[in-house]
Amino acid sequence: MLRTRKGFVIVTSLLGLVVASSCLAQAPLKIGFVHVFSGPMATFGQVARQGAQLAVNEINGEGGVDGQILEIIFADTATNPDVAKSAIENLVKKENVSVVIGIVSSAVAKAVTPMMNDLKCPLIITDAMSDEVTGSLCNPWTFRMTWNMDQCYKAAALLAKDLGPKKWTTLGPDYGFGQDSWKYFMKYGQQAGGLTFDQGTFVPLGTKDWAQVIGNLKKTSSDEGLMISLWGNDLKTFLQQANRDGFLKGRTVMCPVGGAVEIFMALGFLDLPQGIWFGSPYWFEAYDNSFNDVFVKAYASFSLSGIPPPYAAYNSYAAVKMFKTAVWKAESSDRTAVAKALSGILVDGLPVGAAMFREGDHQAVFDVAFGKTSAHPSKYYRRIRGLDPIKKFKGLAITPPASESPCKKPPSTE
Numbered sequence: 001m002l003r004t005r006k007g008f009v010i011v012t013s014l015l016g017l018v019v020a021s022s023c024l025a026q027a028p029l030k031i032g033f034v035h036v037f038s039g040p041m042a043t044f045g046q047v048a049r050q051g052a053q054l055a056v057n058e059i060n061g062e063g064g065v066d067g068q069i070l071e072i073i074f075a076d077t078a079t080n081p082d083v084a085k086s087a088i089e090n091l092v093k094k095e096n097v098s099v100v101i102g103i104v105s106s107a108v109a110k111a112v113t114p115m116m117n118d119l120k121c122p123l124i125i126t127d128a129m130s131d132e133v134t135g136s137l138c139n140p141w142t143f144r145m146t147w148n149m150d151q152c153y154k155a156a157a158l159l160a161k162d163l164g165p166k167k168w169t170t171l172g173p174d175y176g177f178g179q180d181s182w183k184y185f186m187k188y189g190q191q192a193g194g195l196t197f198d199q200g201t202f203v204p205l206g207t208k209d210w211a212q213v214i215g216n217l218k219k220t221s222s223d224e225g226l227m228i229s230l231w232g233n234d235l236k237t238f239l240q241q242a243n244r245d246g247f248l249k250g251r252t253v254m255c256p257v258g259g260a261v262e263i264f265m266a267l268g269f270l271d272l273p274q275g276i277w278f279g280s281p282y283w284f285e286a287y288d289n290s291f292n293d294v295f296v297k298a299y300a301s302f303s304l305s306g307i308p309p310p311y312a313a314y315n316s317y318a319a320v321k322m323f324k325t326a327v328w329k330a331e332s333s334d335r336t337a338v339a340k341a342l343s344g345i346l347v348d349g350l351p352v353g354a355a356m357f358r359e360g361d362h363q364a365v366f367d368v369a370f371g372k373t374s375a376h377p378s379k380y381y382r383r384i385r386g387l388d389p390i391k392k393f394k395g396l397a398i399t400p401p402a403s404e405s406p407c408k409k410p411p412s413t414e
Helices: 021-025 042-061 081-093 106-112 115-119 149-161 176-192 211-217 232-245 261-271 290-302 311-330 335-342
Strands: 029-035 070-076 099-102 123-125 142-144 167-173 201-203 225-228 253-255 277-280 346-350 353-357 368-377 385-393
Touching: 029 042, 029 081, 029 311, 042 070, 042 099, 042 261, 042 290, 042 311, 070 081, 070 311, 081 099, 081 106, 081 115, 099 311, 106 115, 123 311, 149 176, 149 225, 149 253, 149 277, 149 368, 149 385, 167 176, 167 211, 176 225, 201 211, 211 232, 232 261, 290 311, 311 335, 311 346, 311 353
Parallel strands: 029 070, 029 099, 099 123, 123 142, 167 201, 167 225, 225 253, 253 277
Antiparallel strands: 277 368, 346 353, 368 385
16 A cells, blocks of 8 residues: 555555554444435445445455544435435434445435535535536535536547437436436537437336337437436336337447446346447446456455446445545544545545545546447356447546536535
């Protein structure tokens, strides 16, 4: 591990060492982890939990943070804003955590972000993409480890420009995320130049029978690109039925938020067709470095299923590593000191390479990947399709400048 605390670059190590005996005498440094652990999205929360726990185990195996062992306390949001607010308040006031990490729902993220000003505790959002949390709702205490809508859909639009179709339509969930996804894709598609768009199709969450939707989509030209912002079980069932129907054959299809190992596992080779582009804030095959190799193997051994790490697992893992580095940089676990250290922090040696929390709005900046489903299996897990080719986009190239962010006032804990 390379250390320097002022004007620093941190290279993290994934190799465990024996815990020093002096660690045992100190009170643990507590992390609060809030995610969805119940209901239909519980699997998503479970892989996020495994990623966070793996990072904690590795850090403790190296002796903790300056001799202080990490302890992680989990709480369920049930994807309900009120439940999440109560859970976070309990973690901060009763459990005395030094940081809160987690959250997948944008509605939950937008509800809890303002309360961090009153609680004066750092919050690292791992999966919610809503721009507001590092935009109009930005504050000194809130950070986002995953990509936001701008980063995701600018990368998607840059890819779309090179795929052939000049006209695009969309299929998305009929709520804010689906509508916003189309808005951002059109915005960046227009900036890229030469792309046109129709009004798109939006369907209720939890749709089971996609026959009518597929029938309506068949009325569009096969030369028209299809951007799908469905995710989770909705994406799985649509792709399964559309593939069996033959609708996807010969079409240019892109799923910017669909690059999740869980989806690939659930569909398998037969129901996941070749030739579809998937995007992800982390895809385990996209990064050729020793840190990623070790992380992928460590997660596969640690998880109950033995699968490679989904992006939810990576985001949680990376968030814990960012927190650890901030404590080490600040030489303190004081919440204010940690929040100040997180602002502008750069951590190298993560599985994706380097990542930073931009000082102006606390949005994470890192390289992201899109890949096309191929005929061959993944090199790490042969039961799922590999992505080939994989196209990566530099974080700075897809992140609008801070001057364009709705977060106009630089966050400060003062």
